Amino acid sequence: MIQFLLKGILRDKSRSLLPITVVSIGVALTVMLSAYMEGAFGDMIDQNARFETGHVKVMTQAYAENKEQLPNDLAILGVDELTESLRSDFPQMEWVNRIKFGGLIDVPDENGETKGQGPAAGIALDLFGANSREAQRLNIESSLVTGTMPTKKGEALIGHDFSEKLNVKIGDEVTFFGTTMNSSMTFQNFIVSGTIRFGAASMDRGALIVDISDAQHMLDMEDASGELLGFSKLNVYDDDQTQEMAAQFNAKHTKDDDEFSPIMLPLREQNNLGPMLDYSNMMSGIFIFIFVFAMSIVLWNTGLLGGLRRYQEFGIRLALGEAKGQIYRSLLMEAVLIGIIGSIVGTAIGLAVAYYLQVVGIDISGYMDNSTMLMPSVLRAKVTPGLFFIGFIPGLLAMVFGNMLSGIGIYKRETARLFKELEV
Template identity: 20%
Template sequence: MIWSIAWKNVWRSKLRSLVVMTAVTLGLFAGIFSSALMNGMMEQRIKAAISNEISSIQLHKPKYLENKEIQFCINNADSVVANIEKNPEVKAVSKRIKLTGMAKTARTGTGIIIYGIDPEKEKNVTAIYSKICDSTSLAEKRHITDPSVIHNYLKDSCGTYFENARSNPIVIGQKLAKKLKVRIRSKIVISLQRVDGTPTEGAFRVIGIYKTNNTMFDEINIFVRSKDLENLTGLDSTKAHEIAILLNDNEKCKEVEKTLQSAYPLLNVMTWQEIQPDLGMMTEYMNVMLYVFIIIILLALGFGIVNTMLMVVLERIKELGMLMAVGMNRSRVFKMIMLETIFLSICGAILGMIISSIVIDYVADKGIDLTKWVGGLEAIGYEAVLYPSINLTFYFGVAILVVLTGILASIYPAIKALRLNPAEAVNCYIVKLLYC
């Protein structure tokens, strides 16, 4: 019956309750939507990093990680790759020669990381092949509408991912292309160290220009065929510096890492969180931040609820006095006020969560277009179109926090009620109310 009275009491002053509920609804909607936006942004960043840059897991020789010298290779890389491919959790594997060097043109030069890859295998692990150009925007920029013209034009302006390549093709990032002032079919000279320690140079022709949403990545990473790099450096074709693995489910990274580490104790097996600790940390940090964000909002709302409940207690002094007089003990009075506060908070919260879920679903489908700030966002590795995303667990977490807020917000008003002397409270007249 206490539950029933508490629920009915919530609706005693409809307008006041609705105002508080609206505040909770709007506050939670703002909190959940902003959290979904931050979370979606982070998920997109991680997804892009895994699919374009680092893959799920990488294997290296431990010494290579300390000093990226050409000689610190994984031997019999092909057999390692074949073995790893047998793992059912593994989607694709690609071995890479990975060296640092200089890219030079007639005008300028810059430091780069050069990947020697098997383009067909690499396609299954990273999505650079799909980033060869932003066809639509480029065509729109040049006012080209005819599809056949677009195709030819794009081939000319951005190239392909090692399609119909002759000798020494190279795929570079758009940012690097701008920096080196090169375009498709331009020549780039790559300087690096041979396996015997002597310096060497090789001329490569730009066959493709890619553009990811991370301009920092585009500026330093270039891709060539592994056989061309082997010819240039004298590296044995059975060797590789890096084996990149893409998993079917990235949640199983730790599990697969353990298996691989025990299978290859002499190699260093790293998950994407370990390869890019900033991303790993961001995931952990974001999980905490989202709750901190919601807690701050609920804290602010909590004070509003405390104020309302204090008014409720003040208005009902006589009634509370009567309840205590007829035998309602302190714990029941406390329970009644606490339930009223929780009901008040929960009603607003449910509404806030429903609205958030509908809006997030809608926006997650359409995306939020921030192309106006594309330069800034891509400079730090984020996409210009954001897709908010939040999981169900977060909603449960928020629901628990709302109940906690209700409980905490009820404590002070309930204490006020418990301090009432029933004899004084039942005879508390309006004039005296302020002093009760």
């Protein structure tokens, strides 16, 4: 029976091509839109994750308590080993070290004497690692105003406003002057490879972005790091998973009597993001529900139309003596087949696009006057497990439901009218 119907569907283009196309497009749109909504409602959270909190963040307990003050003296020691153990315990996450530090940027004149100074707000991250996604994560490359990314040790990016104020050019040398994690004085020269704009004026002045290895060396933090951030390799924050991970990690590593033992905090527990997270989940949930509902109406309509356009055929079949029930059932079976084929095709297309939008995103920097680090210039979707079946609701259920409704007409057919239609 199914084989017979399948043949029918495949051979009769008017029965197959249009409905399947419509269902596929509809399902693909639903999946894309849902993914996009998940991404759009999460963008503030995502922003926090990328800059501040990670999907999870590991710090020493003492550091976590005073983290506003960038207390690098309370940093995690033996961070390489800890990172390795995290990589093997939680391979689904990407683990990165970051150090935030304060100090002074000193710009020399031609005699090497101090020409100007300013406070430095330093961020050190893995810029040189072959597989590092940190630069991309922090939007650094697209926020460059002049110059290029640092490519070797001793190169740094500085805030564009600061560079203009003190007339620092690409290739000039500036000196960082600050305190190591052991609170001794430290100096480091950096060649300015580029200037950058964050988008928050407060950060544009003193920004100093260097590779983590440079920072570790200059701050006496070899094998130490202020923060150890975990990001899901899929770019997706999974609330339950991270909380579970944190509980597991903390049970193993966090000790009440040692304030320097590490503690893992999921995004939810940082920066008051918990309520925000619940809210965005709820909102995206509502919106997705609405879209699925709207799409269901559309595809129901398609199902309805699909049934209606075949009244003539049904008339003939009835005239040939086929039972009404049998015609109705075959109609529904066909709808199920079309729905399944369309939903699978649509979901596949939708997921592919959503995945592309998740990984690559839509670059909207062209629409904005100034591209900056703090303003996401790339819009991203978020692929969640729900997307794999969400398209089947409008694609299959609504489609079949539409056909069911229109098919009722079969039972209403008067034999007299039937024959009239057969005259054609």
